[in-house]
Amino acid sequence: MTDTELKALGVVRNADLKPLTTFAVPAKAKFYVEVKSLDALRRVLSHPELSREPRLVLGGGSNILFTKDFDGLVIGMRIDFLEEIGQTEHSRTIRVGAGRSWSQTVDETLERGWPGLENLALVPGTVGGAAVQNIGAYGLEAAERITKVECLDARTLEPCVLDVDECDYGYRSSIFKSEQCADLIVVSVVLELPKVFEPRIAYKELAAVFADAKPQTPMEVAQAVKSIRRKKLPDPAELPNAGSFFKNPVVTRIKQRHLLEDMPQLVSYPLAGGRAKLAAGWLIEAVGMKGKRAGDAAVYDRQALVLVNYGNATGEQIKALADEVAGKVRLRFGVKLEPEPVII
Ligand code: EPU
Numbered sequence: 001m002t003d004t005e006l007k008a009l010g011v012v013r014n015a016d017l018k019p020l021t022t023f024a025v026p027a028k029a030k031f032y033v034e035v036k037s038l039d040a041l042r043r044v045l046s047h048p049e050l051s052r053e054p055r056l057v058l059g060g061g062s063n064i065l066f067t068k069d070f071d072g073l074v075i076g077m078r079i080d081f082l083e084e085i086g087q088t089e090h091s092r093t094i095r096v097g098a099g100r101s102w103s104q105t106v107d108e109t110l111e112r113g114w115p116g117l118e119n120l121a122l123v124p125g126t127v128g129g130a131a132v133q134n135i136g137a138y139g140l141e142a143a144e145r146i147t148k149v150e151c152l153d154a155r156t157l158e159p160c161v162l163d164v165d166e167c168d169y170g171y172r173s174s175i176f177k178s179e180q181c182a183d184l185i186v187v188s189v190v191l192e193l194p195k196v197f198e199p200r201i202a203y204k205e206l207a208a209v210f211a212d213a214k215p216q217t218p219m220e221v222a223q224a225v226k227s228i229r230r231k232k233l234p235d236p237a238e239l240p241n242a243g244s245f246f247k248n249p250v251v252t253r254i255k256q257r258h259l260l261e262d263m264p265q266l267v268s269y270p271l272a273g274g275r276a277k278l279a280a281g282w283l284i285e286a287v288g289m290k291g292k293r294a295g296d297a298a299v300y301d302r303q304a305l306v307l308v309n310y311g312n313a314t315g316e317q318i319k320a321l322a323d324e325v326a327g328k329v330r331l332r333f334g335v336k337l338e339p340e341p342v343i344i
Pocket of ligand 1: 136137138139232233242243244245246247248267279280281282283285290302303304305340
């Protein structure tokens with residue numbers, strides 16, 4: 001492939017990925033391209049050589065850890081729009097480009113007076129990332145508002161639209177993370193927002209904020225969520241991180257009972273189907289790893305679920321610290337911690 005050809009497509013060779021991920025660890029991509037439209041994406045994917053490269057789509061880069069260089073094509077998803085496409089008596093439907101910032105999208109819907117996304121205020125990343133990852137916080141998951149996910153099939157270059165019930169949504173998971181969807185690139189997401197504000201404030205910390213007076217507007221809920229998040233979660237612009245590094249593990253009710261017999265203080269929540277979710281942050285704190293630092297890689301001292309990079313940590317060092325944390329939790333509690341970010 002000639003440099004002129006690459007330039008015409010906006011493709012950069014040997015690109016630096018460090019500024020493109022919120023963990024800010026050093027890594028390079030063999031090829032990197034930013035796409036702002038479906039046509040631009042098609043042009044890149046229809047190039048015979050680029051189409052054969054291993055592929056990775058980056059949204060906000062807020063849920064990924066590079067432990068080595070990426071020997072292929074990294075696509076920076078920048079398709080960025082928001083449009084209202086319909087309404088009924090009870091709801092409003094919007095379509096949002098996969099590359100639009102999630103947190104801006106939440107703010108914009110609230111400014112337009114549309115409730116529905118307030119609990120997910122300030123979650124980093126893009127709308128595409130939200131649909132792939134099924135982001136969730138303070139009692140709401142993205143899948144509850146998504147109705148369709150619009151993709152481009154990188155192999156056929158044809159559109160492929162999935163209804164929400166085809167997306168196999170679960171806790172921080174979706175079909176888009178599975179091998180069957182390896183060729184699908186999310187390009188836009190359709191969300192349905194209720195017209196009537198239904199405050200969702202059962203989450204412990206929100207309930208505490210609104211103990212005396214129920215919120216009257218979704219903005220109030222968003223403000224409360226933002227202030228809780230700012231207290232507990234480091235701002236990646238100041239202290240690089242990727243939010244929760246581990247998922248909260250799901251165990252059987254029997255396992256939960258055994259753990260509680262030993263440690264009645266363990267924080268856990270019953271789930272349907274005879275299962276229970278354990279607060280991984282609590283487990284990590286209990287094995288003494290909260291605040292633990294190994295070089296510039298560290299377990300955040302205000303929220304043990306978050307790993308941070310104090311400056312010059314490499315992806316490998318962060319991964320090694322994560323393995324140490326998971327190893328200690330496994331040894332002490334017999335519980336397996338799974339990472340939430342994609343690890344390359
Ligand atoms: N806890 C500790 N020590 C810690 C952290 C937490 O003991 O260092 C215990 C506390 O008792 C706390 C409980 O764990 O009450 C749960 O903590 P928190 O409410 O902060 O929620 P989380 O389980 O740590 C999850 C999500 C977050 C989301 C919050 C709020 C996961 C992996 N993380 O965190 O999502 O913002 O709930 O809904 O599910 C993310 O996915 O990147 C993320 C930040």
